[in-house]
Amino acid sequence: MAGPEWESLEKCLEANLSPADLREVKRILYGKETRKLDLPSRAFKAASEGDFELQGYGFEAAKEQLRQPRIVRVGLVQNRIPLPADAPVAEQVSALHRRIGAIAEVAAMCGVNIICFQEAWTMPFAFCTREKLPWTEFAESAEEGPTTRFCQKLAKKYDMVVVSPILERDGEHGDILWNTAVVISNSGAVLGKTRKNHIPRVGDFNESTYYMEGNLGHPVFQTQFGRIAVNICYGRHHPLNWLMYSINGAEIIFNPSATIGALSESLWPVEARNAAIANHCFTCAINRVGEEHFPNEFTSGDGKKAHQDFGYFYGSSYVAGPDSSRTPGLSRNRDGLLVAELDLNLCRQVNDIWNFKMTGRYEMYARELAEAIKPNYSPPVLKE
Numbered sequence: 001m002a003g004p005e006w007e008s009l010e011k012c013l014e015a016n017l018s019p020a021d022l023r024e025v026k027r028i029l030y031g032k033e034t035r036k037l038d039l040p041s042r043a044f045k046a047a048s049e050g051d052f053e054l055q056g057y058g059f060e061a062a063k064e065q066l067r068q069p070r071i072v073r074v075g076l077v078q079n080r081i082p083l084p085a086d087a088p089v090a091e092q093v094s095a096l097h098r099r100i101g102a103i104a105e106v107a108a109m110c111g112v113n114i115i116c117f118q119e120a121w122t123m124p125f126a127f128c129t130r131e132k133l134p135w136t137e138f139a140e141s142a143e144e145g146p147t148t149r150f151c152q153k154l155a156k157k158y159d160m161v162v163v164s165p166i167l168e169r170d171g172e173h174g175d176i177l178w179n180t181a182v183v184i185s186n187s188g189a190v191l192g193k194t195r196k197n198h199i200p201r202v203g204d205f206n207e208s209t210y211y212m213e214g215n216l217g218h219p220v221f222q223t224q225f226g227r228i229a230v231n232i233c234y235g236r237h238h239p240l241n242w243l244m245y246s247i248n249g250a251e252i253i254f255n256p257s258a259t260i261g262a263l264s265e266s267l268w269p270v271e272a273r274n275a276a277i278a279n280h281c282f283t284c285a286i287n288r289v290g291e292e293h294f295p296n297e298f299t300s301g302d303g304k305k306a307h308q309d310f311g312y313f314y315g316s317s318y319v320a321g322p323d324s325s326r327t328p329g330l331s332r333n334r335d336g337l338l339v340a341e342l343d344l345n346l347c348r349q350v351n352d353i354w355n356f357k358m359t360g361r362y363e364m365y366a367r368e369l370a371e372a373i374k375p376n377y378s379p380p381v382l383k384e
């Protein structure tokens with residue numbers, strides 16, 4: 001499997017296909033072409049000085065007679081950990097705050113209204129180790145922790161909604177841990193939080209050692225810029241998880257993730273794109289970048305040698321629209337900010353064409369699923 005030297009699928013296609021072939025391949029793999037955004041040159045300069053990639057694309061919707069366009073700019077941030085995983089906890093958190101602060105400043109220059117960071121953005125993805133200390137020390141209060149306070153300042157300063165996925169310590173309920181995204185309004189107030197509903201039990205993603213499946217259902221956050229929801233990482237493999245956020249009214253669903261190439265890179269371009277199509281909404285898939293090395297060796301339960309690294313986090317963050325269009329991905333090997341301009345009117349326009357909500361037959365599935373989960377259920381398999 002390729003490491004950092006293989007920059008991106010897009011670069012590979014562009015380097016190896018004729019313009020005519022590239023057009024057809026992109027038509028199928030990327031849908032209707034997204035417009036390149038004209039972002040300010042000072043933003044590109046700051047990104048280059050800060051050594052991160054900046055890309056911007058716009059999704060189009062048809063003009064309507066009765067509704068004005070509902071334009072919103074989202075910012076997706078992917079990044080590597082700036083300090084090694086064995087640096088002191090407080091130093092790692094501060095370094096990440098500084099890094100994300102610099103990227104958010106550029107997002108503000110680009111007119112971003114809602115910004116979302118990667119899963120558990122304040123820490124290395126240490127759940128592979130199965131060790132408790134020092135990793136549980138990265139957990140913070142969702143309402144009052146230093147990271148939420150930091151994000152509240154960003155939100156207020158830049159008039160931007162901030163989606164901040166953290167490891168949460170719930171002091172009100174026995175100090176237990178959750179994998180949580182805190183949603184902060186552009187006013188600076190904490191709008192609420194949502195928790196990861198599906199916990200991976202695959203490869204080195206030993207997250208069930210640390211926290212339980214979320215208990216907050218599928219909340220949707222009404223912001224000044226549209227209704228948003230957060231489907232954290234492994235939840236993207238569960239179509240019903242996306243569906244429930246959409247049924248509750250989400251127009252944009254963020255999917256902050258941490259996943260590695262050997263496991264999921266072939267799933268990555270499909271799942272969030274399919275969710276946007278199936279649910280008539282926008283989806284924003286965000287992954288971390290690079291390799292993370294841990295002080296102590298751990299095993300993967302696969303008979304192979306113990307090792308100290310997780311694997312290659314391949315970035316490739318992208319935004320997908322309800323009409324099957326999607327942006328190119330950020331690179332596999334650099335920190336980056338992806339800005340996408342969405343016209344939320346596109347969601348209802350595509351709904352009116354394809355009618356997946358109208359034809360969804362939810363009452364039938366509700367009835368059948370209610371039966372299927374009963375211990376004495378017998379599937380209606382007809383035999384000769």
Ligand SMILES: NC(=O)NCCC(=O)O
Nearest residue numbers: 200205233234258259264
């Ligand atoms: N963080 C996380 O849930 N990763 C699981 C692996 C995957 O979903 O690709």
